[in-house]
Amino acid sequence: MSAEAIPTTSRELRLVSRPADRLTQENFELVEVPTPTPGDGEVLVRNEWMFLGSVYRDLMNEETALPIPNYEIGKTPWCTTVGTVVVSHNEELPVGTFVLHYEGWREWAVVSPGFGVKKLDRSLLPGAEYYLANGPTAWRGIVEMAGAGEGDIVFVSGATGAVGTLAGQIAKARGAKLVIGSTGSKEKVDFLLNEAGFDAAFDYHDGPVLDQLRALAPDGITVCFDNVGGDQFEAAVEHAQPGARFALCGALSGQIGGTDGDHPRLALMRAIAKQLTFRGFATFDTEEQLAAWNQQFSTWLKEDKISFAHTVVKGGVPFAAEAFIGLLDKKYAGTVVLQLND
Secondary structure, three states: OEOOOOOOEEEEEEEOOOOOOOOOHHHEEEEEEEOOOOOOOOEEEEEEEEEEOOHHHHHOOOOOOOOOOOOOOOEOOOOOEEEEEEEEOOOOOOOOOEEEEOOOOEOEEEEOOOOOOEEEOHHHOOOHHHHHOOHHHHHHHHHHHOOOOOOOEEEEOOOOOHHHHHHHHHHHHOOOOEEEEEEOOHHHHHHHHHOOOOOEEEEHHHOOHHHHHHHHOOOOEEEEEEOOOHHHHHHHHHOEEEEEEEEEOOOHHHHOOOOOOOOOOOOHHHHHHHOOEEEEOOOOOOHHHHHHHHHHHHHHHHOOOOOOOEEEEOOOHHHHHHHHHHHHOOOOOOEEEEEOOO
């Protein structure tokens, strides 16, 4: 059954060529297609918001080291999206159900249970876009990988990204004594200090990272949540206290920085002498992880222990390519979400 009028056609964005060094709008094609019709066991979802993350750039390459499928030429990419079931041929997902799924970059999507669809409680968080917070990844790195908590001195590299902003706040909510973030501009330093709740932040362009870490944390760091790799990782190892824990989440300096940042030099004898711990991880956002995070997120929001530092981009699917390129060009801060339906 259906709860609202459905247009006969809708828009979606397709990847039509592999990007070279720089992604451009010529790599995409905006197409108008018949609005899909759900079959047996399927539902039609009106998409409301989609997440934009730098990880999608890797998926546009011919090959990727990531443990997830890359994008196919001529098809609409997948991405994390939330929306409302409008037509249902499945008792598990009745009309009006609010869901998270991965059929993004389009205005309407046909999905079915068992293919990454997760039911959500819309009333739990302040807005639909809050369900796109990259909390499960930030939580896993800070809590499960690094065990950050009471009294820790935490350094988050690439701190103005979707994961980094939350990683720092989670560390603070768990009692960290000092949380430091790195970023790429004065405006983003201000963002970390004024909107994302960091205690200190620096622009890595302003001088050697090691010198800036020494100035902000004279006694060294006990936890590093690394999103960048490269010289920021090397500096963190050099300035780590004995027994410091490293959660290795990404290598942005190699992914989008045009450098070999995913091959930093490890001062091996220094790491051995300090008894440092390095744990790389990936998070797959299972239903259990999402439910646990959303409940914790809701509690901390009500207690003013955390905020959703994010950028809302409007313009819908026709603006999706430009918005994503803007993300890669570091135009935005925090979690970047694209509004698909005004």
